[in-house]
Amino acid sequence: MSIELLQELDIIPDVDIFEYVDGWAKKYNLPTKKVFEILMRVSSGDSQEDSELWQEIAGVLAEATIKTKFEEQIKELESWGIVFENGQLKFPSVSRYASSHLAERTWQLSKESIKSPSIGGIPVYIRGEVKPELTINVVNQENSLQRYGMSLPESDFSYCVGFGLSSQAELSTKVATPKLSLESDNSASLEIDVNYLFQFDGSDSMLSSTGNVLTALKDSHAKFYDLERSAKTLVSSSSASTDDFQGLRSIEVRHLNGIALSGSLSAGRTAPVFSSFDVNNKKYSVNASVTLGATAKYRAQLKEQYISRVSRSGSNALEITIESQNIKDTESQMALSASIKTSGLDELGVALVDAYLPYSDEWKARLSQWSDLGDSLQETCVEKLKEYFDSSELWQSLVDDLFGKGQRDQTSEFILEQINQELESANESINNWISSASKDAESYVSRLLSDLKIPGGLRDFIVPQLNSTVTEFIDKKKEEVKSNIEQEVQALNSQSEEQVKDWLAPLATIGENVDELAASVNQSANILVNKLLTFLEDYQTLRQRLLNAAKKTAEFQLALQLQYSRSLQSKSNALLKIVLLDNESSENQVAKIYRDMMLGNVGDALTQARALQAAGDTSVISIEGTFEQWQQEAESTSIGIQLPNFKLYHNKKRISEIETTINQNGQLTFGSLKGTFEEASQGFNESRKLTLFNTTNLVQAAKQSELPMIGGLGYTLTDESLKSGELQTFLSNIEDVGEGKLIAKGTTKRALELYSKVKKPDLYAVLRLNFMLPSSFFNKVSNLSEQRAYEMACDRALDVFFDYDKYASYFYQMRNSFKYTNDTYEFIKKIGRKNFPKQAAEYFTQNNREDITIVSSDTSSGLYDVIKLIIKTHKYAREFVELSGNLDRLFKEIKDLVESTDDNIVDSKFLKPVRKLSQEVNDNIDDLTSVSGVVEMLFNDKLQRMNLIFLLLISDVIGGTAPHIVASLSVGKGKNSETFMI
DSSP: OOHHHHHHTTSSOOOHHHHHHHHHHHHHTOOHHHHHHHHHHHHTTOOOOOOHHHHHHHHHHTSHHHHHHHHHHHHHHHHTTOEEETTEEEOOBHHHHHTSTTSEEEEEOOEEEEEOOEETTEEEEEEEEEEEEEEEEEEOHHHHHHHHOOOOOTTEEEEEEEEEEEEEEEEEEEEEOSSEEEEEEEEEEEEEEEEEEEEEETTSBHHHHHHHHHHHHHHHTTOTTOHHHHHHHSOOOSSSSTTOOOEEEEEEEEEEEEEEEEEEEEEEEEEEEEEEEEETTEEEEEEEEEEEEEEEEEEEEEEEEEEEEEEESSSSEEEEEEEEEEEEEEEEEEEEEEEEEEESHHHHHHHHHHHHSSSOHHHHHHHHHHHSOOSOHHHHHHHHHHHHHHHOHHHHHHHHHHHOGGGHHHHHHHHHHHHHHHGGGHHHHSOOTTTOHHHHHHHHHHHHHTTSOOOHHHHHHHHHHHHHHHHHHHHHHHHHHHHHHHHHHHHGGGSOHHHHHHHHGGGGGGTOOHHHHHHTTTTOHHHHHHHHHHHHHHHHHHHHHHHHHHHHHHTOEEEEEEEEEEEEEEEEEEEEEEEEESSSSOHHHHHHHHHHHHTTOHHHHHHHHHHHHHTTOTTEEEEEEEEEEEEEEEEEEEEEEEETTEEEEEEEEEEEEEEEEEETTSOEEEEEEEEEEEEEEEETTEEEEEEEEEEEEHHHHHHTTSOOEEEEEEEEEEETTOOHHHHHHHHHHHHHHHTTSSSOTTHHHHHHHHHHTSSSSSOOEEEEEEEEEOTTHHHHHHTOOHHHHHHHHHHHHHHHHTOSHHHHHHHHHHHHHBSSOOOHHHHHHHHHTSSSHHHHHHHHHHTBSSOOOOOTTOTTSHHHHHHHHHHHHHHHHHHHHHHHHHHHHHHHHHHHHHHOOOTTTTSGGGGHHHHHHHHHHHHHHHHHOOOOOTTHHHHOOSOOHHHHHHHHHHHHHHOOSSOOOEEEEEESSGGGOEEEEO
């Protein structure tokens, strides 16, 4: 192989020294080996020879610049593994090349195109990119095993030549108008890598090894999917050792493609509403905006990848393995929203409060003057603190100790600035200063300083100073107001009794007899002053309450959202190994199996290989493989209402998950099925959450001829201010109805005793009820006959729905008077299957022996309520019957799945019946359970009746007398919480 070709392939450096040596060799008609030897010896300072060439080279290399360049060229050759040894220039061995910086090289081209056209007036962004690639990697034993899965003797190296092609395309668009918004982002990618993996001894010449590589690639024509060419170029083991090869050992294909789609569509409209009001000849405007919106989102991702490898397995057999993975992920969301926002209500509220208080303008002005704190409380407090900081030696000493003497002024300014900002709203915070100045001041100051960034030691000095300043200031102001009132009362002495009555008229609003006060104003001046102070106090309280209400109204904002989402995630993995003879008579079929394996068609390859094997064809030596499939479907619905500092929501979530492993014969070797149902509500500082989960081993279920599942039901009640009465109502209902089967008798009493030990009443509390289901539960439900399932559900529904003696009495009276039957279950079925209560009521009235008439228009009567409960009972019983039937069908599908051998095992449709029935079981559980709506929470502290029926049914199915629910109560929040098992 010529130096020129190696340089074209960039396998050796293109350096000037080769031309330099070639020139000397031609001039003196000497071999290049001899010229290199003289150059190296002269460069190292050797002067043993005295030939003309020696002297000439020595003279040239005596120049520092030329010698430096020569030495740099030699170092560059050495960095490529080319060394001068024993008088000759040696090209690198495979091991020496692997340790050079050239061991891993990549040549890549890239072509990118970006366009932004407009299609139908919609701007579109389009981007495309293509990257062809060539790689040459020479790696040692360890890296070869890690990267290519190819084991080597310690002295050998892998020589990988890889051809790659990657491409990517993107398309996106965005449109936004005041009423509509559209976004779309889509992309696709493709990567293909073909690696030819050679194995050489580390002592082999890199030059000859590269020649062997190029020859093998030429013979194979890079047709990795062609059985004949692959069989020709792949070498067999050169000894008994399974990893002793010399030449092309393996061909590897890596393929990855992906598609990602996402888009969103939003539509909305905002309608402004304007109103104006005239208060005391002044205009006030109120603005409101009503927004309606709808949003739809979609996201999908698809990834497919496989790695195929072929290598020799004996002299006339090929071993082909493929690892493939398909991932699908889709998600869709829809949401409807509505919101109302207002502005301007705060100013209007204040104006209305001042305008419509029941006092004359003269009295409003007088009350406003008396209620005003006058000089800024903020300024007074800051000045007093500043004086204290400047005069107190104790304060100054403390600041010096904490921050150093040079930081005293800076620290004081920092603290004063914080307090000054916080005191800006002091007049509003201390509003009822006439009645309780000291108490309000101390509370206000303590609250004020709690969030300030002041060291605790300093805060202890500031609080008393502020307390005393605020108290003194307000006490002084009270004396001023009292003095002003006394002067006003004294001025009444010179007025007539009618004038005095008019002046005292506002006191009538606090229940005072104005006539008596006016008649004795001269004799009872002190009493009148005190009554006016009381009146002022009531005025301050009333005005502040009205202003607070106006402020709350001004913050009014309502948001409503309804949201639905659904996601589907699936993943399938295949690991298949087929060993083929490459010289058998069934050449066409074998070649097709080989081609499908190398091109990633794992399903077709497996089907053909199994068909040949079943036909007795010996060209398929062995088939081994596993196929894993996983899929999860999740669906959720939520509705929420949000007000300032208040939120209501109700949501449901259902998840079904199936995971399987299947062998090459189509038999299930592992499988699990999981289902989760969750429903939650929150509102009025309380939330309730119900969770039910189950997991089953599919193979175990088939082997045991039953449906064993591990599962449980959890119910959580969270209340930010739980009262003892609410706790008692909730637990006693479960204890009484369950008669000790659900929770142990005495649980309510123990819970109240534990709760009473907590120091503070009405604390943040979390009550948890956990009901673990035995593995036989679902099997027992599936074995129930339709009639037995219906009767069990009816019995428990009667226990819970008819929890008033009057209702139970009505029910049995109606049953006994019915013409067709007095059997309880038949009666419920005949009445309950009517679609509407009115229809059922008319049917009963027409078909009873006695004169019991239910008037359809009188929907509030007890008999009509019983009719509605009968319909509920029938529907609940039918749902339980359906659950039993679905569990029975699910078990049969699982058994068929485990015992069957299916040719379409790689197809995800293989598991479709099991997935569908699993989802239907979740639907049944949804219909059999319930979580209170946010409004119902206000009026019902009990566990929902549907949940109570379901718990009782579970208890009946399990049997036994021991309580099944484990209850716990956590009180407090965060690190300060305590948990009690009750």
